[in-house]
Amino acid sequence: MAAPKIEKLLTPYNFTNKDNAGRIKYIVIHYVGALGGAEANCKYYASKYLGASAHYFVGFNGEVWQSVEDEDIAWHCGASSYKHAECRNSNSIGIEMCVRNKGSQSAESKDWYFEEATVNAAIELTKYLMQKYGVPASNVIRHHDVTGKICPNPYVYNSTKHTWDAFKKAISGGTEQKDSMTKITGKSEATAEQMTAYIKAKNGSVAQSVLDMIPLYLSEGEAENIRGDIAFAQSCLETGNFTFSGSAVELSQNNFCGMGVTQNGETGNSFKTPQLGIRAQIQHLKAYANTTKLKQECVDPRFDLVSRGCAPYVEYLGIQENPKSKGWAAGAGYGEKILKILDAIKETGSSQAGDGSPKPDETKKDDDFKEYLITTTCDVLNIRSGAGTDNKVVGAIREVAGKKNKYTIVEEKNGWGRLKSGAGWISLSYTKKVAASTGTTFTPYLITTTCDVLNIRSGAGTGYSVVGAIREVAGKKNKYTIVEEKNGWGRLKSGAGWISLSYTKKAS
Numbered sequence: 001m002a003a004p005k006i007e008k009l010l011t012p013y014n015f016t017n018k019d020n021a022g023r024i025k026y027i028v029i030h031y032v033g034a035l036g037g038a039e040a041n042c043k044y045y046a047s048k049y050l051g052a053s054a055h056y057f058v059g060f061n062g063e064v065w066q067s068v069e070d071e072d073i074a075w076h077c078g079a080s081s082y083k084h085a086e087c088r089n090s091n092s093i094g095i096e097m098c099v100r101n102k103g104s105q106s107a108e109s110k111d112w113y114f115e116e117a118t119v120n121a122a123i124e125l126t127k128y129l130m131q132k133y134g135v136p137a138s139n140v141i142r143h144h145d146v147t148g149k150i151c152p153n154p155y156v157y158n159s160t161k162h163t164w165d166a167f168k169k170a171i172s173g174g175t176e177q178k179d180s181m182t183k184i185t186g187k188s189e190a191t192a193e194q195m196t197a198y199i200k201a202k203n204g205s206v207a208q209s210v211l212d213m214i215p216l217y218l219s220e221g222e223a224e225n226i227r228g229d230i231a232f233a234q235s236c237l238e239t240g241n242f243t244f245s246g247s248a249v250e251l252s253q254n255n256f257c258g259m260g261v262t263q264n265g266e267t268g269n270s271f272k273t274p275q276l277g278i279r280a281q282i283q284h285l286k287a288y289a290n291t292t293k294l295k296q297e298c299v300d301p302r303f304d305l306v307s308r309g310c311a312p313y314v315e316y317l318g319i320q321e322n323p324k325s326k327g328w329a330a331g332a333g334y335g336e337k338i339l340k341i342l343d344a345i346k347e348t349g350s351s352q353a354g355d356g357s358p359k360p361d362e363t364k365k366d367d368d369f370k371e372y373l374i375t376t377t378c379d380v381l382n383i384r385s386g387a388g389t390d391n392k393v394v395g396a397i398r399e400v401a402g403k404k405n406k407y408t409i410v411e412e413k414n415g416w417g418r419l420k421s422g423a424g425w426i427s428l429s430y431t432k433k434v435a436a437s438t439g440t441t442f443t444p445y446l447i448t449t450t451c452d453v454l455n456i457r458s459g460a461g462t463g464y465s466v467v468g469a470i471r472e473v474a475g476k477k478n479k480y481t482i483v484e485e486k487n488g489w490g491r492l493k494s495g496a497g498w499i500s501l502s503y504t505k506k507a508s
């Protein structure tokens, strides 16, 4: 399906740099919970560090604004405790739906509702992302399903004309995708040792050159975020476990996937080196698996012949099983045959002792480091691309004296700290550690305004729309209760909205 029109205004602050689309397993639906539109939200999240974000905002007229790249992690469903066993920021895409309100704007109000255009565009965007990343309908869930939060409010109460049931039906329409399918995009699960053990067991006289090239399946796969173990299993199928008996190609062609053998009697493509042959196979798989651009130069002579993204799953590589009747091979059950081999490969290593190969997804660096919050002790602090003054300045934290924001450090090196936002590194000599203050420990307090008219906005920042105002007669100030703080803004207990705390003072 064609991509919906997407406006991009990426936030430089509010995301974790990951550059890995293979991480995407879930799509989480939210509502904005305030009255701003998609563009205004996108601009606000791009304006400064907020400690929260989403990949997309879907607006009142169906317009779509993107704030964080799919490959990177947005901070949309993080929590201290979860209802969902697996879905997290790290393996999901977050979509925020803009919302209207006809009365009370409290979180538990039944006055929130969606515009038809917002719902339709959110469905279209979700379906597009599902197909692009092979996310099944069962993995499209609400923020509510992840943490229990009443979000998206109209899809938790289901008391307006738009219900969650209807949304799920709409995205499930047509080609129902099963949970159990195997995505071609992503990281290998089998190791080179397992593949080597498997092929030796199946083909006692396997050529040494074949054993030598097995790691290339993993490295070439990783380069394009395609599962190299699936490619290897496919090669086992196409070459008769590298015996090439009954195969149209021979070992010297470096063509391990029957590429170009479209009818009997053809000899297929040849490649200069095993590496190029494997690279072509990986690229050809990628052509089927998704619509992401190639990272390396294209060496697959048949890449452009593929209808991109028509087979996100191994199961769909067989034309007979593919809902669009497209695919790599015509024979019945082609994908199932590959998966049977893949399962056998994965079992090979697991039954052997001493297979201590690390899982590819784990980085030990961040695991034992406990992230913490800091504020700066100077007005302007350079952000650099690495830990040290010999690295390039890529930005700066600028603070107004007396009003310091908090930043999260996720890694330390030589007295430098890496910012969680992905912006870069700062010298820790100009910072001090501070305690986290949001959420559970917040004590509500009273304020009076220090001006005659103070705007109330739908969110914490001038990027949100004005929804009202506090108007006071000089000399007669009312007191208001602040129940939450964010970036110098305070949320009114009344549910009316947010006010800038710069124009208030604490009252008793």
Ligand SMILES: [Zn+2]
Pocket (backbone or CB within 6 Å): 029, 030, 031, 076, 143, 149, 151, 152
């Ligand atoms: Zn939410």
